[in-house]
Amino acid sequence: MSQITSDSALATRSREFDDDSAPDQAWWRDAVIYQIYPRSFADANGDGMGDLAGVTSRLDYLQQLGVDAIWLSPFYRSPQADAGYDVADYRDVDPLFGNLADFDEMLAAAHARGLRVIVDLVPNHTSDEHEWFVEALAAPEGSAARERYIFRDGKGEHGELPPNNWQSIFGGDAWTRLTRPDGTAGQWYLHLFDSKQPDLNWENPEVHAEMEAVLRFWLDRGVDGFRVDVAHGLVKAEGLPDWSGAAAMVEGQTEGGEKAIAPFFDQEGVHEIYRAWNKVLKEYDGDRMLVAEAWVEPIERIVRYIRADEMQQAFNFEFLLAGWDAERVSSAIRNSLAAVEAVGAPSTWVLSNHDTVRHTTRFGLSDPTGFPKGISAEEEQPDEALGLARASALIKMALPGSSYIYQGDELGLPEHTTLPAEVRQDPAFARTAGKETGRDGCRVPLPWSSQGAALGFIGSSAAPAQPWLPQPESFARYAADLQDGTPGSTLELYRRMLALRSAEKLGAGTLVWNGLHQPTDGVLSFDNGPVTVVANFGSAAVELPAGKTVLLRSSDDASRTLAPNDAVWLR
Template identity: 55%
Template sequence: MTSADTLDQPAAAGTRTDPEWWRSAVVYQIYPRSFADADGNGVGDLPGITSQLPALADLGVDAVWLSPFYTSPQADAGYDVADYRDVDPIFGTLADFDAMAAKARELGLRLIVDLVPNHSSDEHPWFQAALRAAPGSPERARYLFRDGRGPNGDEPPNNWRSVFGGPAWTRVTEADGRPGQWYLHLFDTKQPDFDWTNEEVKEEFRQVLRFWLDRGVDGFRVDVAHGMVKQAGLPDEAEDAETAVMAQAPVVEAEGAGAAQPGQQVTASEASAAPQASSDEPAVTDRSLYSNYSPAWDQDGVHEIYRDWRRILDEYPGDRMMVAEAWVSPLSRLARYIRPDEMQQAFNFEFLSARWDAKTLRTVIDASLATAGSVGAPSTWVLSNHDVIRHASRFGIDYVDRPNGIGPDDPQPDAARGLRRARAATLMMLALPGSAYLYQGEELGLPDNTTMAPEFRQDPVFRRSGGTEVGRDGCRVPISWQADAPALGFNETGKTWLPQPDSYRELARDQQAGKADSTLEMYRAALRLRKENGLGDGALQWAAEQPDTAVAFSNAGVGVVANLGDAPIAVPAGEVLISSGPLTDDGLLPPETTVWVRT
């Protein structure tokens, strides 16, 4: 049963009974800073989100996921949390949150919130207490404080590196003014890592979960789900080891020996064999990082945390869920996060990171469905989020090593090709069985702001790398609602925390609404057809004839062909339901185009 079957008459929070709605749900990610700004200060807020929720219900999504809105000094756009039980004033108040949640329920939209358990802000009361306390104190035991190496403790405790660049350790000045211990921060210096062997930390997050579940949220996106637990003793990283870096996800290059054969069926939640790391796994070829090779990432101890959390979620009615942000390889490691007593979903970053190549995508799809299905879980599909280059820009560049952002001095994407490929990739994705995640603005075909000047950049990646990595600001720009309004309809004052590129004007929502060939209307139609045909709950059947340059399959009576080649190919016989671009005059499928056909 899908959420569409049961949410026509939304129930009060905590009373919904439709089982496993998340298996086929389409979830829309809202990045609060950049969605809609009600008070006009240039930063999006919760009242702004509430005002635009009807647009998302009209789009046809099942749920919304909110990136962090908690009290925070905003050193990493809210992923540095100072109070896990309150709303930062820049976004509003708890009353604003409750009003937004009520509006979502009224519209039949489920609500997922971000949880950031690997680290807090350095302005969190616990960390401030730790700085005031002595080495070895209970206050410091909540975090990973260690003595330095060398004669005077002048060297970091180990050689770990921060995801954002530079060392992962910072030395503190003790209360008496002397140089003291070091604390671990796998991200920014203002994001100290918790010590998850500490029972106080475990209990605190149990209570945080209950706080938001009691307010009616339907689930949690768990940030850095492959972090939290570190190898005992915090040993050095091997000199040649590959370390998980959030912005550098695995890229699958070649079709593996275990790829599906034409005519083979793979469901979203069933497969016969448990996943094993082997030569059949897709090959990872960029500088992406095998997290299970690092003592800082993907340690087995994280799974007991998620079993604990799952027991809490299962106490609540309405089938609450968790989805893991876990940048791990190979896929067999990812499957461990979605076993029946842990999380329900994990983001499929292998799919997001796959190049524009038919064999690569067939391999990723096949491996994703089989691996998730082997533990009874659905696969998830995602093409963009707040940490990567938007796919309308990413598909417009040819790359060997995917960059962490695109700046004005970099080769610029081919905008027309990028959008054409993005539309084709989206239609392919939305036809796959399982759950899909959309990032705000992708339904408009928004690209990154790739010409943003350095003085506007706020991502700590840009700062800590000395500008050598552009960072993620380009994908986080406020989205466009109205072409002729201040800030393109983001607010009424014209202020924006990041500058909007000129291309956002013609892509504004009001310019696309009602236009049959627009990206917005393509998304709306695809989401409607996906629900009507039950594609999220369906099963994938590879086409008996698989052109080398195409991804061709059927699902629930719908034939899907994505042409990733340079020449037109045949369209399957049947009624054309939707295509990402017009067919040729003689009825062929053009390059960089996807079609759905009722077979």
């Protein structure tokens, strides 16, 4: 990381919470938010599973990285059929991760360091082991207990066919038939995901009241916001009509080769739910926030979730799906900024999360705009050096709005692309009989040190268990201890980048296309305040503009030309 200006103002960044009294000062409008996948972040007790105490033990690292907030994927009590996205008790911590006291300690420690805490909320479905569903199974057909979920009689002479033709996002039918106590076949229940994740019935006022009570439970404990899982899926079209299209995680829905709205996604009724939740959050001080996971296109439909009386943020999947291509990235940025301006909300920028092949691997494939659903040893292996994708980070972090980092991005961590089938745990892998490789490769435990048990993921000195997913040997060279303090490392690049982003107020800035280069020529160029960003997606080097000083560069190159797959911040 060469040719970086020295600026003492960047050495230490205040971690005190800002005054959030005015809407345009709300912390979430320009926050850098770090996603923690708890089971793979840090294991404090040596059982091979990451835990809340492990999160607490690494908060200093996150403070030094320079993020503003952390988002924790589910840690609630769960049978873990879908890595905790099958919640059995929304008000308790699963023993795998600790207990409520551990959560409270982690929350207090994060707040003491000026870090906000966002937790995952899963309102579309529960676990089949949730007390409501257990009660529903024991209750007669047509009972109040069953009205909390979506139970239906089947079609056919004896109800032997599913109520409609909907397919699970994880593969196979979205309906499972029950057997009555007398052994006869009974009703079917809907599960848009795994059969152990029955969908809630959001036509039932009891469901609304319960989920608002869950919000208050965590808000009372002091959380700063919620990431809402499958935020577009809660309400289903009246009559549950058949649908000939297909739906996929992140990529959205298509019908006849065109983008479409599925009858189980993005229905108008979801907005009433979030307007009610908005009122719940306003009962609390500190600008609490909601961020929607909504696989909805076009982006004009996504921003309806972040109108002034609904949520505060929505994930920008158009930007994530653009890949490494100047014209696609430029289009995604233009579309995003125009759409959010219409509703007065900030955009979000994200390249990877727990449901995607890591961008550091996607960008190393022969088609860097592709979106594979996992990568196995039998499929194309990425060019690891090409995919390192430091240039993409410089683009993302220079954009106005809020930016998300998936754990390990700051290390340049790639996907584990050679996991053997016998260790895979993603239900999509099982439900598709391996046709969909699944998401395990991006969920492998982090390497904190180049030596020791599980590369430092396991912090206990007791005889450790094996990590819940095995790490590849290659992870050792990405270990945080090797990168810490090492000039030119990806970790130090991220630290410098986040400090500069804060000092130059890029998150609160305004993007201007400066005309120095054109996306059609394979080069992206824009200004944000005093900072000029140039990123070279092409195959030939380009000259840097004269009269500008290099603030930050994604490579070690000290010349006045920008090589392919390199990016730079200039002043």
